[in-house]
Amino acid sequence: MTAANRTFGDPRSGRGNRLGAHWDGEGTNFALFSDHAHKVTLCLFDAAGVETHRIDLPERSGAIWHGFIPGLAPGQLYGYRVDGAYAPDRGHRFNPNKLLLDPYTRDFHGRFQHDPACFGYVWGTDDHSYDERDSAPFVPKSVVSHPDTLPLDAKPLDRDWEAALIYEAHVRGTTITHPGIAPEKRGTYDGMASDAMLEHLTTLGVTAVELLPVQAYQSEGGLIDRGLTNYWGYNTIGFFVPEPRYLGPSGARGFRAMVDRFHAAGIQVILDVVYNHSAEGDQLGPTLSFRGLDNASYYRLLDGQPRYYVNDTGCGNTLNVAHPFVLRLILDSMRYWVQAFGVDGFRFDLATTLAREPHGYDRHGGFMDALRQDPVLANVKLIAEPWDIGPGGYRLGQFPPEFAEWNDRCRDTIRRFWRGDARAAQDLGGALLGSADLFDTRGRRAWSSVNFAAAHDGFTLADVTAYTHRHNEANGEHNRDGHHDNHSENFGVEGPTEDKAISAARSRRIRNMLATVLLSQGTPMILAGDEGGNTQGGNNNAYCQDNETAWLDWEAIDGNQIAFTAAVAAFRHAHPTLRQSLFLHGAERSDGCRDVEWRAFDGSELNWRDPGLSSLCVLLRGSAECSKGDASPDTILLAFNREDADQSLHLPDIAPRRWLRAIDTSEALQQDTPIDTATVPVPWCSLSAFVAVEAA
Structure with a gap:
């Protein structure tokens, strides 16, 4: 590409400590991970998606390729072409004919088109083949973001799990x-x-x-x-x-x-x-980003057969989270959100x-x-x-x-x-x-x-x-x-x-x-x-x-x-x-009652060994933690009637308090119903929830 109409200066070495494209007010620093690449080329595009410049990133620090472009401003469209071995049997699928998304880009311009040019091999043939068509017209471009667009100052909302x-x-x-x-x-x-x-x-x-x-x-x-x-x-x-x-x-x-x-x-x-796999699929999938950047690093490949991907996800590939730079990508992404x-x-x-x-x-x-x-x-x-x-x-x-x-x-x-x-x-x-x-x-x-x-x-x-x-x-x-x-x-x-x-x-x-x-x-x-x-x-x-x-x-x-x-x-x-922090196991509380009791509808102890068991009741009492010092902690009774007929429920004695039926799934609309009897019907195939309340 020519340098006609260039509005930025010659590339400098830049810094490799921050991955992605970052504008600092004077220009943009680009940094990209690829451990096995031979060359990384930054490609710039105009607003119409026409490629205008190709700039080889001038420096490499370890596995990070980087460069600083003075004067290059936010809104610039870009992508990468990465040179290296195209050797599927060794796990490498570099193909500089394929424009690659920056894994750290904050924005896309354009959309993917399902086109044979997006594949590193000749689509429809064996993946050992090599495709020389340019994929740039068919893939979105990465965008240099302005840091003020989404400043990193958001605060999560703190709410308890309970x-x-x-x-x-x-x-x-x-x-x-x-x-x-x-x-x-x-x-x-x-x-x-x-x-x-x-x-x-x-x-x-x-x-x-x-x-x-x-x-x-x-x-x-x-x-x-x-x-x-x-x-x-x-x-x-x-x-x-x-x-x-x-x-x-x-x-x-x-x-x-x-x-x-x-x-x-x-x-x-x-x-x-979804940090477990990417949209690039198996060995017959397209080359959109990670595969072309460094297939052998980003993905888990089969031992002894690196042409193929480990497929623990069922989606064709599995990201290599054990790799430090893949792990870094995931954590950086999460922090950003x-x-x-x-x-x-x-x-x-x-x-x-x-x-x-x-x-x-x-x-x-x-x-x-x-x-x-x-x-x-x-x-x-x-x-x-x-x-x-x-x-x-x-x-x-x-x-x-x-x-x-x-x-x-x-x-x-x-x-x-x-x-x-x-x-x-x-x-x-x-x-x-x-x-x-x-x-x-x-x-x-x-x-x-x-x-x-x-x-x-x-x-x-x-x-x-x-x-x-x-x-x-x-x-x-x-x-x-x-x-x-x-x-x-x-x-x-x-x-x-x-x-x-x-x-x-x-x-x-x-x-x-x-x-x-x-x-x-x-x-x-x-x-x-x-x-x-x-x-x-x-x-x-x-x-x-x-x-x-x-x-x-x-x-x-x-x-x-x-x-x-x-x-x-x-x-x-x-x-x-109903939403306690600690698990309930029927432990005895300071008042001598247990935090959970299982009951049959007739009030007897539930027989868990009954092979025909179909209905059950559970009595839940608030722990000291959930009652927050209340002298009369929450007491809830849940009754599950799976039978095809109404059942009579013998309610536990909670005098001087009484029971209130708050939930009855046999009805669509709910209303509190005070209970003044020792037994109460629970409709067929339904669930009732009762709460202990102070007597009137």
């Missing part, structure tokens, strides 16, 4: 059809923090919104070929960039404004992050992968140790998805004490219990107490168990009650994708029905599952839309459905179910006994 109620939501899908959101803001960060959404979330008592991936991602070629898109976003390519598809009228600043509005409402923001945007925590997709060392999973591995000692990240919420598909990848309950974990065993137990499965009642007992058998180790707290009955991956609660089988035909994979066993039941009709009795039974089942989640020890999580009966038409893997299948249909949302969810959440919030 108060948490998490709402898992997709930015686009949650807001795209909401009639209370201005049309230009629907599907955007601006819309997510709109007045309408804030009113809804505060009504529900939500304390934290967990957003499906919002770091810039790219759809897989196979999806594009089928006319689909990666809707969920678990295919990241820009770890510092807010996904451009969700930008609203406020642009990137709209993300920080969203977080600020949530904070003002007392709601934290947790990001679902905290300091520039104010996010309050992270949910790690396939977190087991992040804790893998050469010898396997290690909860004391490099990533875990670095994360917990980091002065910024040690103060935010950390949530693990505690599994991947690699050897020994299922690690529920085995993460460090600083982590909470998605508890899929709780999900399955709740579904199985209310469906009527054998021995599910015994399993439910453990779930109600936060799965202490898994989590009560090494000083962990009860909030470690993130309890849910549905999440983005799988059936919605409405579909758990309407479909016995998955219906993923629209995904183009012949209905082979998604979970096969959903512990679901259709009540005799697969899908929608006009039968009022079936509809009523389904609604009651949904209320039962929601209430069980909200009344269990641990941290409750609700999938966006479940509070109002949202359906995906039986699709339990809607990752590629950016359409009405996966979007919330706000016009069809059940207002009574929203009111029910809000009432149960408010009951939980009002009673610390």
Whole structure:
């Protein structure tokens, strides 16, 4: 490229201590990691995406290539071309014909196009081939950011884990059809923090919104070929960039404004992050960034066959988190989201992968140790998805004490219990107490168990009650994708029905599952839309459905179910006994009573060995910690009647106090009902919650 119309000075050595492109008021410093490259070339582009200059970075300090360009200002579009060996059998895939994104860029210009030129090899042939086409016209450009655009001065919102109620939501899908959101803001960060959404979330008592991936991602070629898109976003390519598809009228600043509005409402923001793999796929995937920068460093490659990738993620590749510069990239990215945007925590997709060392999973591995000692990240919420598909990848309950974990065993137990499965009642007992058998180790707290009955991956609660089988035909994979066993039941009709009795039974089942989640020890999580009966038409893997299948249909949302969810959440919030910090094991308190007692409906001790056990009661008493010195600490009785007939419940004697029924899932609308008798009916297939109150 020529130097015509150059508006900047000759490159200088610059500094390699800060990765990425950073403007200091006089020019821009560029620094890039590549341990195996022979040469790194900075490529500059005009606003139309035309390449205008190529500048070889003049210095190398260890594995960092760097240079300072005087006069080069914010807004400049750029990318890299990296020379080195193209030797797939040795793990190297350098190809300077491919324009590469800066892993540290804060902004993108343009979009990816699915074009054969984006592949390092000749697309459609063996990956040993070498493609000489220029990919620059088909990939976005990195952008030099102005430091004042998003200054690193944001502050997270401090809220205790014990108060948490998490709402898992997709930015686009949650807001795209909401009639209370201005049309230009629907599907955007601006819309997510709109007045309408804030009113809804505060009504529900939500304390934290967990957003499906919002770091810039790219759809897989196979999806594009089928006319689909990666809707969920678990295919990241820009770890510092807010996904451009969700930008609203406020642009990137709209993300920080969203977080600020949530904070003002007392709601934290947790990001679902995908640091386990990238959008470049397996050896037949495109060359967009990491693969062309230094494939052998960024990715875990098979021992003895470095042409191929370790695939513990099931997504084609696995980032090499054990490498110090890959680890640094992840930690730098996380700090940026905290300091520039104010996010309050992270949910790690396939977190087991992040804790893998050469010898396997290690909860004391490099990533875990670095994360917990980091002065910024040690103060935010950390949530693990505690599994991947690699050897020994299922690690529920085995993460460090600083982590909470998605508890899929709780999900399955709740579904199985209310469906009527054998021995599910015994399993439910453990779930109600936060799965202490898994989590009560090494000083962990009860909030470690993130309890849910549905999440983005799988059936919605409405579909758990309407479909016995998955219906993923629209995904183009012949209905082979998604979970096969959903512990679901259709009540005799697969899908929608006009039968009022079936509809009523389904609604009651949904209320039962929601209430069980909200009344269990641990941290409750609700999938966006479940509070109002949202359906995906039986699709339990809607990752590629950016359409009405996966979007919330706000016009069809059940207002009574929203009111029910809000009432149960408010009951939980009002009673610390339901959200204790320490695990309950039936320990004797100072007053001689036990903190938890299991009872049968007739008042006798529960027989856990009964193979036909289907109903149970649990009496919970506030510990000294949760009663905060109250002379009459919280006492809660939960009664689970799974039978098809009403049961008579013998209430414990709590004189001089009396019982108040606060929750009854047989009814959509809740009201407090004082109880003046020793026994009380609990309706069929329902859950009742009673609280001890002072006698009138």
